[in-house]
Amino acid sequence: MRDLRKRTLSDILRIKQVSKFIRENKRMDxxxxxxxxxxxxxxxxxxxxxxxxxxxxGDTIVIAGIHFETxxxxxxxxxxxxxxxxxxxxxxxxxxxxxxPPTEEEIELSRVVDRGIRESEMIDLSKLVxxxxxxxxxxxxxxxxxxxxxxLVDAAMLAAVSALLTTKYPNxxxxxxxxxDRAELKDVERIPLPIRDIPMTVTIGIINNRYIVDPTLPxxxxxxxxxxxxxxxxxxxxxxxxxxxxxxxxxxxxxxxIVLEKNKELRELVLSKVGGG
Amino acid sequence: MSEESQDEKKIVIPGEVLKDKKLRPGEKxxxxxxxxxxxxxxxxxxxxxxATVIPYKEIYRPRxxxxxxxxxxGYGNSGWFVDIGSYTKAFLHVSxxxxxxxxxxxxxxxNYLKIGDIILAKVTDVARLGYFQITIKDKGLGKxxxxxxxxxxxxxxxxIIGRKGSMINxxxxxxxGDIILAKxxxxxxxxxYDSYIKLKKTIKLISxxxxxxxxxxxxxxxxxxxxxxxxx
Amino acid sequence: xxxxxxxxxxxxxxxxDELRPYSIRTGIFKNADGSAEIRLGGNWIVAAVYGxxxxxxxxxxxxxxxxxxxxxxxxxxxxxxxxxxxxSRREIELSKVIKSALEKAVLLEAFPEMSxxxxxxxxxxxxxxxxxxxxxxxxxxxxxxxxxxxxxxGCSAGKVDGHIILDVGEYEDKEGEADLPIAxxxxxxxxxxxxxxxxxxxxxxxxxxxxxxxxxxxxxxxxVNALVSKVxxxxxxxxxxx
Numbered sequence: 001m002r003d004l005r006k007r008t009l010s011d012i013l014r015i016k017q018v019s020k021f022i023r024e025n026k027r028m029d030x031x032x033x034x035x036x037x038x039x040x041x042x043x044x045x046x047x048x049x050x051x052x053x054x055x056x057x058g059d060t061i062v063i064a065g066i067h068f069e070t071x072x073x074x075x076x077x078x079x080x081x082x083x084x085x086x087x088x089x090x091x092x093x094x095x096x097x098x099x100x101p102p103t104e105e106e107i108e109l110s111r112v113v114d115r116g117i118r119e120s121e122m123i124d125l126s127k128l129v130x131x132x133x134x135x136x137x138x139x140x141x142x143x144x145x146x147x148x149x150x151x152l153v154d155a156a157m158l159a160a161v162s163a164l165l166t167t168k169y170p171n172x173x174x175x176x177x178x179x180x181d182r183a184e185l186k187d188v189e190r191i192p193l194p195i196r197d198i199p200m201t202v203t204i205g206i207i208n209n210r211y212i213v214d215p216t217l218p219x220x221x222x223x224x225x226x227x228x229x230x231x232x233x234x235x236x237x238x239x240x241x242x243x244x245x246x247x248x249x250x251x252x253x254x255x256x257x258i259v260l261e262k263n264k265e266l267r268e269l270v271l272s273k274v275g276g277g
Numbered sequence: 278m279s280e281e282s283q284d285e286k287k288i289v290i291p292g293e294v295l296k297d298k299k300l301r302p303g304e305k306x307x308x309x310x311x312x313x314x315x316x317x318x319x320x321x322x323x324x325x326x327x328a329t330v331i332p333y334k335e336i337y338r339p340r341x342x343x344x345x346x347x348x349x350x351g352y353g354n355s356g357w358f359v360d361i362g363s364y365t366k367a368f369l370h371v372s373x374x375x376x377x378x379x380x381x382x383x384x385x386x387x388n389y390l391k392i393g394d395i396i397l398a399k400v401t402d403v404a405r406l407g408y409f410q411i412t413i414k415d416k417g418l419g420k421x422x423x424x425x426x427x428x429x430x431x432x433x434x435x436x437i438i439g440r441k442g443s444m445i446n447x448x449x450x451x452x453x454g455d456i457i458l459a460k461x462x463x464x465x466x467x468x469x470y471d472s473y474i475k476l477k478k479t480i481k482l483i484s485x486x487x488x489x490x491x492x493x494x495x496x497x498x499x500x501x502x503x504x505x506x507x508x509x
Numbered sequence: 510x511x512x513x514x515x516x517x518x519x520x521x522x523x524x525x526d527e528l529r530p531y532s533i534r535t536g537i538f539k540n541a542d543g544s545a546e547i548r549l550g551g552n553w554i555v556a557a558v559y560g561x562x563x564x565x566x567x568x569x570x571x572x573x574x575x576x577x578x579x580x581x582x583x584x585x586x587x588x589x590x591x592x593x594x595x596x597s598r599r600e601i602e603l604s605k606v607i608k609s610a611l612e613k614a615v616l617l618e619a620f621p622e623m624s625x626x627x628x629x630x631x632x633x634x635x636x637x638x639x640x641x642x643x644x645x646x647x648x649x650x651x652x653x654x655x656x657x658x659x660x661x662x663g664c665s666a667g668k669v670d671g672h673i674i675l676d677v678g679e680y681e682d683k684e685g686e687a688d689l690p691i692a693x694x695x696x697x698x699x700x701x702x703x704x705x706x707x708x709x710x711x712x713x714x715x716x717x718x719x720x721x722x723x724x725x726x727x728x729x730x731x732x733v734n735a736l737v738s739k740v741x742x743x744x745x746x747x748x749x750x751x
Contacts, residue, residue, distance in 0.1 A: 065586020292659030
């Protein structure tokens with residue numbers, strides 16, 4: 001990620017300038033240090049999926065889609081459905097994003113998004129059971145980065161959450177009545193997904209000892225540390241990931257204060273654009 | 278086509294056939310069975326019966342003696358690989374960077390230039406596409422320390438410079454600081470933050486309204502406006 | 510019995526010679542050198558171009574011309590059953606035929622030893638994606654400033670309920686009697702992609718081919734409009750400096 005050998009001239013020129021701006025408490029795009037870029041959220045963009053969302057965060061573009069299949073529950077959770085999150089960069093995203101098996105960065109991103117949704121208990125997985133111990137619904141969250149200009153965690157989380165909030169899923173009682181489910185699953189009566197919480201992730205970068213909200217790609221590369229924090233609707237912390245770098249103890253708590261503020265702002269935005277909760 | 282068409286400027290896309298028998302193929306135009314075919318998306322300019330396309334976008338194609346901005350992105354056996362925003366990396370041989378003799382047994386290339394360093398360089402050799410050699414040994418060339426950079430597509434430079442340098446002179450007259458235009462579309466600015474914002478706004482306007490008429494007066498308006506808050 | 514050609518109305522309400530609603534946009538991605546989006550009925554497809562650029566690995570370079578890499582890929586959520594993100598045999602075949610079609614148009618000889626990457630992502634699929642993909646990819650190539658002999662534009666025709674129809678939709682593909690996707694270079698009048706499955710008599714084939722050609726020319730116009738309007742956003746054309 002920080003390897004400049006794989007960067008283009010334009011990227012390196014932007015990276016070289018980041019700290020020059022930050023020193024003056026300014027950013028290249030004119031934003032305040034604690035300001036998000038323009039956020040666009042559109043739901044229901046892919047009608048073939050059970051739920052979907054398109055999110056742009058400045059020039060970062062993410063699409064998430066929700067699908068269901070039937071499957072066997074895990075033996076330790078016979079009365080719970082299964083949640084699977086898979087995220088990938090599409091090769092359209094950037095000069096360095098190439099087709100192929102998921103990279104460690106893509107897997108980390110998927111797992112960070114997955115953890116936020118899972119640990120907030122956003123979805124009541126017990127409502128995804130068809131026959132306890134035998135048959136449950138598998139919920140797939142697939143998201144793709146179409147264009148990468150940084151802060152993919154926040155963007156992917158917004159896309160996944162917005163898609164889930166607008167998802168209607170096959171009524172498990174009706175699925176139980178099916179004989180050959182796989183082919184007919186999409187025709188089963190659909191009901192809103194049982195939503196219990198709405199997790200929100202805010203990522204902060206540290207550059208020259210200053211805290212930067214919603215870092216762009218050059219800011220991420222120039223940053224000394226990057227921390228993603230996910231909150232539940234009751235302002236509990238439900239997932240964290242130090243994506244890179246090191247933090248002083250006091251920095252951690254200063255960041256948490258900023259995140260708590262920003263998290264509210266983001267949540268209001270999602271609720272106003274998508275509804276739910 | 279009528280006689281008026283001589284000075285006509287027209288948006289063209291690849292495959293468009295120019296049927297006028299008088300026309301000769303210029304850049305981005307090839308001869309085909311039906312007449313001349315435009316190969317590149319852009320603006321068609323006909324001058325003295327020569328049909329040329331000014332491309333909408335283009336990857337920088339180095340020419341000998343071009344002054345360019347590059348970023349050091351790798352070490353070779355006897356020099357550095359430098360990204361100059363072209364098809365391939367340019368090569369900067371160690372003898373084109375330092376005066377003393379370089380002895381790789383006791384010395385490291387990174388003592389002189391490191392990955393991520395930005396340099397102002399001159400293109401010395403463009404023998405084949407993909408083999409660009411550069412030097413930083415001439416006066417004024419070398420590593421650039423503290424500066425602002427603005428990157429535009431190289432096709433925009435024509436308009437930023439303007440006819441006989443009219444546009445760039447107007448900009449330089451109104452902005453405090455040093456401005457260097459590198460041929461690969463990088464604008465280097467040494468000056469204060471507010472002047473930089475003013476310059477960036479101006480360049481943005483010219484890039485977005487490349488083909489607009491009355492551009493000079495719009496640029497003057499920005500430059501004379503002291504209220505320089507950027508609205509992005 | 511099947512109705513006459515004039516009155517036959519298709520399941521989605523279209524006449525036999527009618528395209529689905531369509532739109533093409535270009536310059537949709539910031540990072541790519543060129544990009545485009547096509548919507549054709551429920552199809553939503555994006556394409557991005559990177560290059561010409563240094564080709565890796567080095568031992569595979571072509572000394573005479575650029576290598577065109579092409580990937581056609583469907584997103585997991587693009588179909589009503591989840592598609593694994595891993596490329597299927599179908600996607601690999603389509604990548605190949607799309608590449609062959611685009612290669613005929615791009616002036617590869619202008620960039621020896623380089624490669625040009627074309628990435629096509631189907632975000633929602635609803636029949637005839639391969640031809641819509643080519644149409645978008647060719648606009649993305651033009652947007653990247655890559656020189657071409659001509660644009661490439663694709664369209665399909667087929668046979669449903671005994672009728673020859675234009676622009677095969679999803680149900681028509683599944684339930685129809687034949688499917689004929691083609692791609693052409695519209696000014697040079699060359700066919701660069703041609704596939705067929707199902708059964709057609711010679712006269713039906715001719716009718717289907719001509720219908721597909723007609724549809725392709727309509728989409729070509731949309732390609733032109735997408736590119737022309739992009740330049741127009743940059744101001745009224747006025748090259749002479751005041």
